[in-house]
Amino acid sequence: MPSGMPMTLLHLINADPESLGRLEYTMMSQQSLMELLIDGFESKSVACGRAKTTRDLSEGKGVTLTESGDVDSIVWNECQLSGKIDLQWLPPTVTEFRMRNNRIKGTVSCEMLPESLVFFTVNSNKLIGSLDLTRLPKTLQQLYAASNRLSGSLNLENLPITLVGLALWGNNFSGSVCLTKLPQTLISLSMDQNKLSGTIDLTKLPSGIQSVYLSKNEFAGETDFRFLPDSLRRLEIEFCTELSGNFYRTPALKHTTFARANTQTKIINRKLAIENMLRDRDSEKHE
Template sequence: VSVLPITMLQSTLFFQFIDPSALGKVDKASLSPQTLMELFIDGFGKSKAVICFDPVEPPDVSQWQNVECNGQEHVISAHWETKGLSGSLGLELLPSTFEKLVVWGNSLCGTLDLTALPHTLTTLDASHNRLTGTLNLEVLPSSLERLLLQYNAFDGTVCLTRLPEYVHAIHLSRNNLSGALDLTGLPCRITSLFLRENNFSGITDFTKLPLSLRNLDISNTELEGEIFLEEGSTFGRDFSAKNSKVLIRMVEKNA
């Protein structure tokens, strides 16, 4: 009977039985990008085969479907849209070098831990899935530019006053989000904010919308208030408040 050396046995057991939720107690830097990515796609169950081809002995991560590595062989992005993926997204498992994760148009479910995003992440697109739970937007990495989570089943309230400085797109339409909205502290670089078809309600102050905002959609909500736009300032801007209690009024410039 062959016996595994104790060091190999310990390593095998560690990898096979590691609990992703306990990674906060384990130094993430001690795990290789290959190990982290294999643990990450384990959340997809059997559907991970479309990503790594061989779910039993996955090849090097650089050979996976639509995965990009940089010159230092660091994993920086994955574009897995409409791949028929199911299961969950363990964002805490993404390597610290990750910049873009695109998984829209799948059947992913469960909650998202937005407190665990890599500090290098610029884009998270998990729209058009079956994700649930609440959204903590107060702890997003400062690097984030695009957060696209529309067409899911998120609920609860959201805070839009502590978004990253350089974010320019927040898309939360078609969820079950609710409560009042404070739009007086949006980042000065934001260009699009899509909030339509949610349960947001209450009187809202629209007087401090940043000039950078080109697209705003609050249609099919219970928000109330008025948006004043100067004549001649609407070129290239698309503001919609259909089926809400918000009025969009045109005013003379410098009136």
């Protein structure tokens, strides 16, 4: 343990985190919380700045403070960090936390993240465990936890209504997912390269969503592509070999970029398909 550390902090470090409680958490200083946050780092020099100690983390690389001196933003992207992080000690004032492309281990307890958090990026690390997406901060706009070792099921039915981007690709998530109750604010959804299975319902995607990545999973069954939103520019479902259905191009998919479908889908012009459907209905009425 670092010399000169306050005795109260020593007791807190040695205490059972579950028994510590959130009351003690809210009473701790920002400095103490930051010290606990990086206590498992193999090297603290990047996080601690010029002093090479945890005496004043405001001097650390990537740490931005508010006018009142509270931690507002932590950006440790591509800092060659290794060791373990305990994200439950993120100061409650943090609105932005980015730590992509490092070698950090740990878990993500969504219910312990700061209530004020807006941006959370931990792509390309060695994080493990599950994600309870029903317990995310209500202010969250971006959750990027791709390319880790996360696992378990995914409940997408109670995401924050502020969420714009969700990237969980390149993990070990499994089970079925519900795509009919996504927040209307969502623009990008990336869940490719997992072990997700079951059928997928694409009939009620958010009206403004622009990209959906579902490739390299184990989805199966007939899929209804008739009601893709006009905003959708990119839909990737390749290598879901048991997925089938008629793939209806939207105007954005046709003119802005491309859509990759697996070999069991048939690509159809949606406008023509709807016209044909209406014509068939009119014919039935006159029979």
